[in-house]
Amino acid sequence: MNRILKKSLLIGFLFLLNGSVFAQLTEINALKTKYVNWMLGENADYTNPQLLTRYKQFLVSGNSATTRDFSDYNFASPGTPWDFKNFKHQALFTNLGEKHLASMVFLYQIKGPKNNPNPAYHRKSLRDSIFMIFDYIKAKGVSGKSDFNYEISGQDVSARVALRTSAYATSILLMKDELKAVGTFKHHMEALNTLTAYIAPDFGTKIGIPGYPTNPGMNSDMIRAGSQQRLCYIFAQEDSSKDKVINMEFFRRFYNTALQISGGWHDCIKPDFITFHHRGVYANSYGLSALLQASVLNMILKSTVYELDKLAQSNLKNAIMNYAKFSTDFTMPRGITGRFPKNTSFSDLLPAFANLFQADPIGNLDAGQEFKRLWNLTSEETKTELIKSSGVSLIMVNGLAGMQIMNDVLSKVSEGKPIMEGHFGFPYAGLSVHKYKGYQASVKGTSKNVWHYENSDKNNLYGQYSSAGAMELLTLGVPKTPETNGLTLEGYDWAHVAGTTVANVPFTEMAKSEAREFNGKAFLAHASLDNQGVFAIDYKDYNLDTEMTALKSYFFFNDKILCLGSDIKNTNGTHPIHTTLFQTSYGTNNKSIVNGKTETGNDYIFDQTSGGVWATDANGNGYVLPKAVVNNNNVVITRGKQTSFNENSKTATSTGNFTKAYINHGVAPTSATYRYAVWLKGETNTKDLADNFSKYFNVIQQDEKAHVAQYVPDSIFGYVVFDSSAKFNADVVKNVDKPSVIMTQKITGGNLKISLTNPNLGLLKEDENPDWNTISKTPSFLYRKPVTEEVNLNIIGKWILKKAVTGVTTTVNGTDTKITFSTVNGKTMQIELVKAH
Incomplete structure (x- = not known):
């Protein structure tokens, strides 16, 4: 083969390779737009009264966050860095994000309806307050070199601070352009990369588990708390980042593994489609939150090259629909509620049924019907709580547009029938x-x-x-x-x-x-x-x-x-x-x-x-x-x-x-x-x-x-x-x-x-x-x-x-x-x- 032909083939291969990477980057950026719009309610139908109520609650929450007690934080003189082996320091970091930062960021970024726009949208004084919090976090030693006190057992990872920083991750993604303008974006991205390192391609090598994750299933904490944190990091990466596509491909593999049927006493979905945590059944808090979070990921990734495997989707659906078998209406048996015997209701899982239908209206019609049946059983008090709540935990699983998704389901399907016998x-x-x-x-x-x-x-x-x-x-x-x-x-x-x-x-x-x-x-x-x-x-x-x-x-x-x-x-x-x-x-x-x-x-x-x-x-x-x-x-x-x-x-x-x-x-x-x-x-x-x-x-x-x-x-x-x-x-x-x-x-x-x-x-x-x-x-x-x-x-x-x-x-x-x-x-x-x- 002559040199000219070899050179032509090499150029052609590189062209194809670059074309493939470009296509994947385009797909990732489209997913980012879909995800951000879901959180912020872009193009939402504000004529819906429940969506409008939820929007107004975001404004109330954001304004409250700006005036809420900041006495634990000395912004003028930050002092010594936080030690993340110290529970008090962990709480100071996570609380700053959850009680202040994220709510303020949503207040800053939500446009609202044209006839009733958000008066705080892109307000300079609010932006400066957000920068003040980001700068304080940096000054307290949060960086790519921080020791976030990971505990690693096999492929399970536990770290209180890493699993409680969704607010920080979301805020970095939503404030990317503003942080770049003041030169601190790179610093916070390095910190977020370290916080979410357990969903990175090289993590297995670092902990001595080649091919990580190697076992089906995953710690429910990592599913419910870590998934969207890592997704925020990937979406916020620059297109020029050499590992952006690699990270996204690994992310998909990680969650395909996480949603497989796990063996032994490992989390999360078992052969009977019950959810595990702490080596036993946990159908409320941990298992429920993991399934709810996974339903969001499934919906966001659906119909793209990063769509979850069919088996992972099937397992997720079966685990969510399982609640209709072991519960009546919203009430599950007390014996499967872990250490929370008063928490027998699975009403917090409601959006997951709507998310399943949104992802696949034909294949998941039964999930939409079950959502409508349950919604019609839901008390007005619970509906109000779901509509108005704008806390970080619900933002992560029920963005501002989540209310519209639920209303779309209500208008598109007939009510399902409960399992009577x-x-x-x-x-x-x-x-x-x-x-x-x-x-x-x-x-x-x-x-x-x-x-x-x-x-x-x-x-x-x-x-x-x-x-x-x-x-x-x-x-x-x-x-x-x-x-x-x-x-x-x-x-x-x-x-x-x-x-x-x-x-x-x-x-x-x-x-x-x-x-x-x-x-x-x-x-x-x-x-x-x-x-x-x-x-x-x-x-x-x-x-x-x-x-x-x-x-x-x-x-x-x-x-x-x-x-x-x-x-x-x-x-x-x-x-x-x-x-x-x-x-x-x-x-x-x-x-x-x-x-x-x-x-x-x-x-x-x-x-x-x-x-x-x-x-x-x-x-x-x-x-x-x-x-x-x-x-x-x-x-x-x-x-x-x-x-x-x-x-x-x-x-x-x-x-x-x-x-x-x-x-x-x-x-x-x-x-x-x-x-x-x-x-x-x-x-x-x-x-x-x-x-x-x-x-x-x-x-x-x-x-x-x-x-x-x-x-x-x-x-x-x-x-x-x-x-x-x-x-x-x-x-x-x-x-x-x-x-x-x-x-x-x-x-x-x-x-x-x-x-x-x-x-x-x-x-x-x-x-x-x-x-x-x-x-x-x-x-x-x-x-x-x-x-x-x-x-x-x-x-x-x-x-x-x-x-x-x-x-x-x-x-x-x-x-x-x-x-x-x-x-x-x-x-x-x-x-x-x-x-x-």
Whole structure:
């Protein structure tokens, strides 16, 4: 090849390369414009009254920021630099950005409507005040060489200051031209680059992890707090920056990885689409914020060369839409709210549904419909809060134009319908949720895979029983809330959580309990057959040194629940063991029914040790205890004022009126049992259930090996097999070779439906019981991929699959059939069988 041709080819290659880079830079700058317009409301329709209200609130917030207390900051004499190992210094930096800088920048940059323009838009005096803050931050040592006190564990990064500087990042992007004019833009960009270094292409090399990020998933903090900070840096980079395109490409790869299904106990989206943080379920604050932030990124990047992968988009959507499965209206079960038991609403996630629709109106029509349904359920108070709030956290996930996006959805789609019926298992959360005709019942458990609860020195001090088989019923209210269903915390007795079998421990002792612990027990199952289901747990109280244990199961059939307990032990116990049926608060006009008698007053105590008992809680849910159960225990029902410690204090108390029912098993039971049934909103049906218990439920086995029950009206059998040596002969099931839950139903035509659920998530071997610290510090645990396990079920008769099901095979052995299920992640596998000829 001659020299002229070589030179021509090289020039052509460079031309193509430069053309490609130019095209990418053009795309990045278009994304920047889209993003900035979204934040500032450029081209927004201010004729919309809600958008206009939100705009005015931005002005109020910005003006307040200029006059808010600056006494912590001496702008004339900044003094020594901040030390970011010092929490006070961290707070000074982040508060300056969040309480002052960002709000002032928005006030300076928002134009507003033409007929009502922002009087502070590009006002010189406001600009000078903004410069004063930027200069102060620089003088306090914030630079590209700052030590922002990163904590690095594997590919997870934690740094309080780095995760709390969205205000600073946004302000740099929005004030780029002004900062360039005064010569400080480069300095602040270098600082922002260092603050967001964990989303930079060379970060893996610096921490010794080539190919970083190497594991699917990502710390929820990094998703919810770091993503837009880094995006601001990339968007603010000059086109001449040699790594701008490289940074954007890495950013896309980083978030594609972040939104993959994570292994082990790593954040954020799990195989059941529940969200994790701190090695456990966190569906409110952390998980919710991560999904909300990711919905913005997905919307901004959609339909560009930097659009997220289809799988990442699908996982994000499934995780957001998951809230409709484990919540009713806006209320999620308290057991999945981490250390914030009062934060059970996911109303803050509302914009995410609208963002999904905005990104893909055809593919995400259902998200738009769900947004409209939820919006129409939202209280005016909550709507006002969302519309008016202009704090930094909401600016980052609901820019000024976010209000317009939500209104566009409301005008474009019809209202969706809620999930009225179904049974949903979330094995990684330890949660089962049952829905029937708008009612919801949930149960939360703990195991060797799922920690029991989280607290801090100021949060959820008494939450240790929130995963001890805690059952919450939501049957009242539009929308249904904890308050409309008597689940208020003022005066709440933390030792009597409905559904639990636990020690009646004093609050002072509960406050000393250890959180984020696994109890070493493997059996925690969430099974279903069509719309019916079973929750079961081999419970052990981690915080008692008396080895308190109980085998517990809950069978859900339409609006009825059968609750069984066996092998309840508390060797050398010092506190009585109680199984709590209900604890619901009530107002002055509320009533309860006990054995047919209406009770309305306070200071009521019912204590019975023989004969059957039926009663209702404060919401009209019915409870029935058969005679045989009461004869072996004493049943207590009370109405009256309760005084309790507040969830965030060891001294402050609150009071409330509650009705409460529990079974007292004594201080040191060795093999206690219980049996009771619940009828959701069954006040008028409960007596019939009490008089004709066997018409509804047939309890076949209830011991240390298995709980087996039949729902008589539909002839559905449920088998909770704690011990695989158990043999059965009541139905088609003979035995199973591993602990599991089986549900069966013979249907019209002679076919047989069967589901099998293996409690084993496939994460731990039988002899592995790592604690929280070990999991967090050991990559082989933290990122572990689940392993598939075969379970063999033997049933009577010759059967074959009606249609092929991946992971299931049948083998006829004489007059019996062996069904082999390849199980993983605690997921239910359901099949239909036909007679083999």
